[in-house]
Amino acid sequence: DAKTTQPTSMDCAEGRAANLPCNHSTISGNEYVYWYRQIHSQGPQYIIHGLKNNETNEMASLIITEDRKSSTLILPHATLRDTAVYYCIAGSGNTPLVFGKGTRLSVIA
Amino acid sequence: SQTIHQWPATLVQPVGSPLSLECTVEGTSNPNLYWYRQAAGRGLQLLFYSVGIGQISSEVPQNLSASRPQDRQFILSSKKLLLSDSGFYLCAWSVEDQQFFGPGTRLTVL
Numbered sequence: 001d002a003k004t005t006q007p008t009s010m011d012c013a014e015g016r017a018a019n020l021p022c023n024h025s026t027i028s029g030n031e032y033v034y035w036y037r038q039i040h041s042q043g044p045q046y047i048i049h050g051l052k053n054n055e056t057n058e059m060a061s062l063i064i065t066e067d068r069k070s071s072t073l074i075l076p077h078a079t080l081r082d083t084a085v086y087y088c089i090a091g092s093g094n095t096p097l098v099f100g101k102g103t104r105l106s107v108i109a
Numbered sequence: 110s111q112t113i114h115q116w117p118a119t120l121v122q123p124v125g126s127p128l129s130l131e132c133t134v135e136g137t138s139n140p141n142l143y144w145y146r147q148a149a150g151r152g153l154q155l156l157f158y159s160v161g162i163g164q165i166s167s168e169v170p171q172n173l174s175a176s177r178p179q180d181r182q183f184i185l186s187s188k189k190l191l192l193s194d195s196g197f198y199l200c201a202w203s204v205e206d207q208q209f210f211g212p213g214t215r216l217t218v219l
Binding site: 042102 | 141143145152153155158168197199203204205206207208209210211212213215
């Protein structure tokens with residue numbers, strides 16, 4: 001699986017959009033970009049994933065650059081409950097996902 | 110819809126005691142199944158994964174073992190627990206391009 005690079009931590013004001021970047025410059029053509037988050041003491045929660053096109057669901061939007069070397073997860077209106085560690089993973093679908101250290105997002109009132 | 114169950118939610122065991130953690134998945138057939146462990150303040154470490162009944166791949170050599178007796182059942186075991194086995198154990202399943210995690214079992218070895 002391709003390695004991903006994320007900032008260690010980020011802050012976001014409550015109600016504002018949270019934009020979490022991820023670099024995956026060695027991603028291969030058949031690898032997806034996955035985003036999960038882990039709130040303290042809970043299991044990782046799936047957020048969104050994509051291959052080439054931008055994706056949106058009820059939780060977030062995923063913007064993937066045309067060269068697929070980086071992506072951004074957007075939480076459109078962050079709330080205090082969005083405070084968590086966010087993991088960006090490049091993986092080929094039905095295989096074990098390799099988790100890095102992620103980005104610790106703190107949403108501030 | 111698919112759901113994944115893990116039990117127990119929390120467990121406190123003495124050093125040297127055996128361990129059995131169970132994971133079951135509902136609402137899907139022939140999933141890939143995974144066991145991960147997260148030590149306190151650390152990242153997720155893949156322990157085992159299985160692509161079918163009786164098929165187990167081990168990622169990290171240790172005193173743990175896994176078994177898959179049924180299509181949607183995955184069991185993590187140990188004959189003698191070590192202090193270093195303490196952690197948050199997560200079961201996950203995947204079908205095609207999506208992977209989902211269970212609620213986890215928090216194990217404390219004293």
